[in-house]
Amino acid sequence: MSHPADHRQPRFYIHPVNARLSTYLINLDRAGDRRKRMSWLLARHGLVFERVQAVDGNDIQLPSPFFDERGYLERHGRRPNRAEIGCYLSHVECARRLLESSFEHALILEDDLDFDEELLDTLSSALDQAGSWDLLRLSSVNSGHKFPVLQLSGKHSLALALTREKGSGAYVINRRAAEWIVTALLPMRLPYDLAFDLEHEAGLKGCFITPEPVSQSAERMSYIQTRLSDYKLKHRRPASVMLHRARMESGRFIARLARLVLWRIFSAFR
Template sequence: MNRLPTSGAKLACYLINLERAPDRRALMADRFRAIGLDHDVVKAVDGKLLQFPAPEVSELAFKLLHGRRIIPAEVGCYLSHIECARQFLASDADYALIVEDDVTFASDFVEAIDLACAEGRHWDLLRLTTVNREGGIKFKSLSAMRSLAVALTRKKGSGAYIVNRRAATWMTESLLPMRLSYDIAYDLEYLSGLRACWVLPQPASQLNDMETQVQINIRAYKLPRYRYFTVLPYRAFLETTRVLFRGFQLGRSLLRP
């Protein structure tokens, strides 16, 4: 457990790591040590050991909404994030930092998240990384370098983010069974009345030379193109509602003193 100096918040840190990846675990331990944060290692669910069908997964919904079959490692990743939320809710922490084992931290990472937690009234889920182009509309300065922002478009990746207890409850109660890849599912917080913000520029990164352990040989899991008759309308719905709901959130944040 960590006590953040400015916000006074109690922060629990969870590192998702496969038991068979000790090198990554050791590397991330060094990175956490360098920024001065204690962390717990959450044993990742190993997709290679899962048996299907599984009650935690709706394979039919995944095919209809995603246009491909599920990759077992993807299921393991998804369930590992949910386990982090469960462990957080069993603690007395105010916030949980959830990190995958291929993330690097900026030198001011702790300062950035501390200042963001001091502004926790603006968000339930705080995004810290993406694997595509970062972006968003800034509405509140945190420091000379970083600001809080709202993204009106989808951002991929779930390398590092912070949740409060409300968001963690949503993760454990509403994100099961699995119907989408995790980075899509938790980017739909607005459909449940939750608020998501970004710290920009990002204080952490998932863009490095480490190989993915999740979306391996993804083309082998593709389904015929006619499947996109269900996928495309759903994606259009998500993109439209994201702009509307987060645009409203942004307006409220800009007007809030």
């Protein structure tokens, strides 16, 4: 992309991928430093974006029609975290904006990211294979194994993950996935990154790009993670949590393993 000597000045050009998707940056009003940094980074990579004002957890009043406190307790076993609820509703808002737009796809970004230099070219290559996925994850905070299934540009591939992957820093959705997010994922019963990792339950196809072209920096810790232990119930967690978790983990593994096997079979006969 840019020469090392130009690192202080973004290259103000428009990457062709902008004609193929909308880009939404989730950012709190009070997170001005993050907004400034991400604006610089996006400009440097040639991405045109729309800032989505994040829902501030400090402004959320409970009970709320958008948050199922009993369902959250039974599935996640923690006290309500207003910052987590705000994050969840902010991602839902991005999906809603895609449905109101003329675009087929949207790139959704949080504001604590770093980009691979090949991100935009890799993203263009992934969009050429858009029939293979409804939800494409570009980042993760887990280190679980990703199984490559289709080569993209450069060093990157489309891949499947068989186990739970956390984090929702950067991903792409199509309109079908957006419809699922704004309808089936409300009211909130799980943190957003766990909820949208269950796309297979709606018959949607999820994929990763590996190696991941976007990372979330440890130095810019999420507001949600701050004092996270305050919301844990520990030994008082309902027994239903383990039952729900076993169902989700086994269902995810079976659905994605079946998809991986089928993909490998079809690839062998091409």
